[in-house]
Amino acid sequence: MKPYPKQTHYKILDIPTDASPSEINHAYRNAFELYQDDSMAAYSFFPDSERKEILARLEEAYLTLVNPESRSCYDRSLMEMGIMEKENRYQDHAKRLKGDN
Amino acid sequence: MPQIWPIGGGKGGTVKSFVTGSLGILLAREGYQTLLIDLDLGAANLHTTIGAPNPEKSLSDFVNKKVAALDETIIPTPTPNLFMISGAMNNLDIANLAHEQKTKILREIAKLPYDYILLDLEAGTSFNTIDFFLISNSGIFITTPEPTATENIYRLIRAVYFRKIRQVLNVHHFRALAKEAEERNNKATVTNPDLLLDMIKELDPEKGGMLEQELNTLEFGLLMNQHRKQDNPNIGRFICQIIEKHLALKIQFLGNIAFDDNVHLAVCKKSPFLEMSPYSRTAIDLRECFKKLLIMKDKSSGIRDAVGQVL
Numbered sequence: 001m002k003p004y005p006k007q008t009h010y011k012i013l014d015i016p017t018d019a020s021p022s023e024i025n026h027a028y029r030n031a032f033e034l035y036q037d038d039s040m041a042a043y044s045f046f047p048d049s050e051r052k053e054i055l056a057r058l059e060e061a062y063l064t065l066v067n068p069e070s071r072s073c074y075d076r077s078l079m080e081m082g083i084m085e086k087e088n089r090y091q092d093h094a095k096r097l098k099g100d101n
Numbered sequence: 102m103p104q105i106w107p108i109g110g111g112k113g114g115t116v117k118s119f120v121t122g123s124l125g126i127l128l129a130r131e132g133y134q135t136l137l138i139d140l141d142l143g144a145a146n147l148h149t150t151i152g153a154p155n156p157e158k159s160l161s162d163f164v165n166k167k168v169a170a171l172d173e174t175i176i177p178t179p180t181p182n183l184f185m186i187s188g189a190m191n192n193l194d195i196a197n198l199a200h201e202q203k204t205k206i207l208r209e210i211a212k213l214p215y216d217y218i219l220l221d222l223e224a225g226t227s228f229n230t231i232d233f234f235l236i237s238n239s240g241i242f243i244t245t246p247e248p249t250a251t252e253n254i255y256r257l258i259r260a261v262y263f264r265k266i267r268q269v270l271n272v273h274h275f276r277a278l279a280k281e282a283e284e285r286n287n288k289a290t291v292t293n294p295d296l297l298l299d300m301i302k303e304l305d306p307e308k309g310g311m312l313e314q315e316l317n318t319l320e321f322g323l324l325m326n327q328h329r330k331q332d333n334p335n336i337g338r339f340i341c342q343i344i345e346k347h348l349a350l351k352i353q354f355l356g357n358i359a360f361d362d363n364v365h366l367a368v369c370k371k372s373p374f375l376e377m378s379p380y381s382r383t384a385i386d387l388r389e390c391f392k393k394l395l396i397m398k399d400k401s402s403g404i405r406d407a408v409g410q411v412l
Contacts (some may be wrong), residue, residue, distance in 0.1 A: 014346070034339050041339035044252035045347065 008083060009061035009074065017075070017084060021066060028062040103136075103215045104398060105237040109222040109230055109261075110244060111253025113144075116326055117243045119364055119374065120387070121221040122150035126375050127391045129183035133216040136175065137185040140233050141223045142198070145188025152373045153178045156187035163209070164202050171209035180373070184215070198229055207236050225253070226260040234261050235268070239398060241322045242352070244340070246332040251340060254323075262319075262350050263291045269315045278305055295349035321352045322397060324390055328357035355393045358386040 010017050013027040035042045035055050042051050064070045078084035106124070110117040121137060128135040139147035139160070148156055158174045168174060174186050198206070210218060222230045234240050240261065244254035270279050270291075282289045282300035289300040294316070302309030325337035334357060341354045361383040367374035375384055 033335070034342060039339065040246065040248055040251055040333070040336050041343055044248055045255050045343050 008078060009065050012057055012061045013065070017078075019065075024062065024065050028058065028066075031058050102211070103213060103218045104239065105210065105218045105220065106394075106398075107220040107222055107234040107236060107240045109234050109240060109242060109257055110224045110250075111226075111242075111255070111257040112250055113224045114245070114250075116364060117141075117224065118147045118221050119150045119368065120243055120324060120326055120358065121219050122147055122373065123375055123387050124391060124394070125183055125185075125217075125219050126151060126180050126373055127388065128217050128219075129180050132182060134214075135183050135217045135219070136213060136215040137178075137183070137219050137221065138210065139186065139188035139221050140229070141221055142188050142229065143223060147221045148178075148185060148187055149371050150368060150373070151178050151180065151183065151185070152371055152376075153185060156185075159187040160206070161188075163206070164198070171206065172213060175213075188221075203229065203232055207233070210236065226257050230257075231260050231264050235265055238319045239321075241324060241355070241394070243324045243326050244337075245327045246325060246329070246336045251336070254340070255344075258321075258344060258350070258352070259292075259348070261321075262294070262348060265319065266291050266294060266297075266316070269312060275301070275308060275312065278308060298349070316350075319350065320397065321350070322355045322394060323352050324355045325357045327360040328386075329360045332357075353393075353397050355397075356386060356390040358390060359383045 010019070013019075013024065013031060015023055015027045019027070032055070033039065035051055035058065046054070064074050075084055108117060108121045108124075118139075118141065125135050125137045137147055137151070139145045141147070142160070145159070148154070153176070156176050158168070158176060160171075160174060162168045163171050163174050171186070175184050176187070177183075178185055210220075220233055220236070222233050224230075242254055242258060244250045270276055278301055279291075279297065281304055282297055285304075286296065286300055289297045291297065298309060298313055298316075301312055323337055323341055328334070337357060338354045341352045344350050344352050359382040361374075361378070361381055363378045363381060364374050364383065367377045370377070375387065378384055
């Protein structure tokens with residue numbers, strides 16, 4: 001997989017850049033259950049240190065995106081890097097496709 | 102051409118032969134000409150799970166050239182439309198097949214005139230198991246909700262997937278490209294498939310696209326067997342999610358199959374469980390997984406045809 005530090009918060013939570021707060025909450029709960037300490041599925045896939053690093057990144061992503069101010073600041077930084085625009089284009093494309101169907 | 106479903110598990114004790122036998126019976130009941138092949142060569146006992154008597158012929162007769170063709174070792178079973186080839190009987194050598202013997206068996210299996218051929222593979226990650234698993238893209242992994250079993254199923258999935266990637270890279274003469282990708286980014290190796298794919302796409306978009314298409318034809322499924330009430334019902338789904346997110350490999354979760362003491366009883370009575378306890382939770386689970394499996398394979402054969410046309 002791509003190294004976690006290179007993934008955006010949205011990628012880490014597997015949500016679109018225009019995800020609603022409830023979608024962010026839902027994604028975080030799901031992901032947390034997947035990687036939590038007593039998750040049998042995660043236990044045998046990762047070394048404990050890697051699993052904990054993933055959990056820390058998930059929490060960072062969640063705390064940033066669930067707060068409107070920090071999210072907007074984060075989104076601006078993504079746009080400055082040209083990442084957000086690219087992802088938005090993809091999202092718009094996906095929406096158009098949905099609309100066509 | 103038959104549809105071939107190799108069935109593998111990371112460790113012993115997942116009652117894989119019971120699931121293989123049951124899926125075979127369900128296919129045969131649907132009217133499909135179905136053949137089960139017991140390739141758990143060191144511990145062949147599939148016949149017992151489907152109520153077939155101790156077979157007089159087996160795969161070892163073919164390997165040891167007592168018969169000329171593999172189909173001469175096929176025996177009928179008590180279930181109409183269901184046939185089987187037993188694994189080796191009392192022959193210790195056959196558990197360690199030579200490469201040529203394995204290739205010969207693989208070639209012969211693909212020629213057999215059945216609708217479905219199910220391969221009951223040896224547990225673990227031996228070369229025999231992985232090569233037989235990769236005879237088709239439709240393999241089914243079986244595990245149980247225990248840390249030891251999940252640990253080993255990950256091992257098996259990784260071993261199968263990485264070997265498949267290596268095979269594709271060799272077939273399409275991608276070796277130099279893969280080496281170049283690794284030189285640019287030392288993490289872009291077979292064990293990091295999505296990164297490797299990204300690098301190859303950057304270096305050569307056409308070949309990258311071919312590799313991606315080839316890997317997308319894999320249509321693996323996962324079954325969680327011996328699931329008890331107190332077990333988390335989502336473990337199987339979680340395993341598939343982790344594999345998809347971290348290995349970029351899609352595996353469809355086919356469902357949980359409830360633990361039932363009567364499975365042991367059925368094996369002891371040498372009687373098919375589906376006949377002994379047809380209305381049990383386990384039998385219902387088996388039928389539900391079977392339905393999902395048929396739907397998945399139907400869809401994917403459509404996709405495979407489309408991919409075949411594009412290539």
